[in-house]
Amino acid sequence: MTNELDVRLRPVERDDLVFLRDLANDPAVRANVVGWDWPLSLAGQIRWFESGGDDSRTRRFIVEGDGVPLGLTGLWDIDWRNRTALSALKLGGVSGVRGRGVGTQAINAIMDFAFNDVGLNRLHSTILESNAASLAAYVRKSGWTEEGRLREHVWRNGGFADLIQVGILRSEYAALVAERERE
Numbered sequence: 001m002t003n004e005l006d007v008r009l010r011p012v013e014r015d016d017l018v019f020l021r022d023l024a025n026d027p028a029v030r031a032n033v034v035g036w037d038w039p040l041s042l043a044g045q046i047r048w049f050e051s052g053g054d055d056s057r058t059r060r061f062i063v064e065g066d067g068v069p070l071g072l073t074g075l076w077d078i079d080w081r082n083r084t085a086l087s088a089l090k091l092g093g094v095s096g097v098r099g100r101g102v103g104t105q106a107i108n109a110i111m112d113f114a115f116n117d118v119g120l121n122r123l124h125s126t127i128l129e130s131n132a133a134s135l136a137a138y139v140r141k142s143g144w145t146e147e148g149r150l151r152e153h154v155w156r157n158g159g160f161a162d163l164i165q166v167g168i169l170r171s172e173y174a175a176l177v178a179e180r181e182r183e
Contacts, residue, residue, distance in 0.1 A: 005065030007105035103137040
């Protein structure tokens with residue numbers, strides 16, 4: 001029996017709105033995400049969903065493991081001319097998810113989609129310096145490169161924190177896939 005879940009990405013559905021509200025309001029998730037927002041209400045989630053949610057520059061996906069919603073990922077700020085996009089990942093809401101490879105599988109799934117289906121050339125993200133799990137999942141396990149550091153860029157827990165910029169190119173992803181296939 002394997003400890004890994006069968007992780008897949010799927011579009012956000014109306015039935016996911018309670019999960020998404022709870023994910024966004026989870027203190028553990030909020031402490032590790034770069035962006036900040038007021039606590040979200042279900043009514044606000046419904047308004048967002050009914051307004052169309054995504055557009056030509058944004059696509060969000062539910063990270064699902066064995067049929068259970070585990071998180072949210074997507075492509076934001078898609079630049080169609082330069083073929084780049086921001087990607088990010090929020091996991092939580094279900095106990096026992098951490099340490100089972102869900103983050104790495106979700107990152108690999110969004111890279112596969114972005115590079116092979118959408119035709120993007122570069123993905124980038126930012127990670128709080130204190131978020132060791134995300135740094136490991138993106139850089140050590142998924143082949144992203146640390147590209148820079150924004151010093152004291154984000155206000156967290158009563159002080160400023162550094163933000164680490166990471167990115168990966170389509171050619172780097174293709175090399176990782178080829179290496180895995182040789183193993």
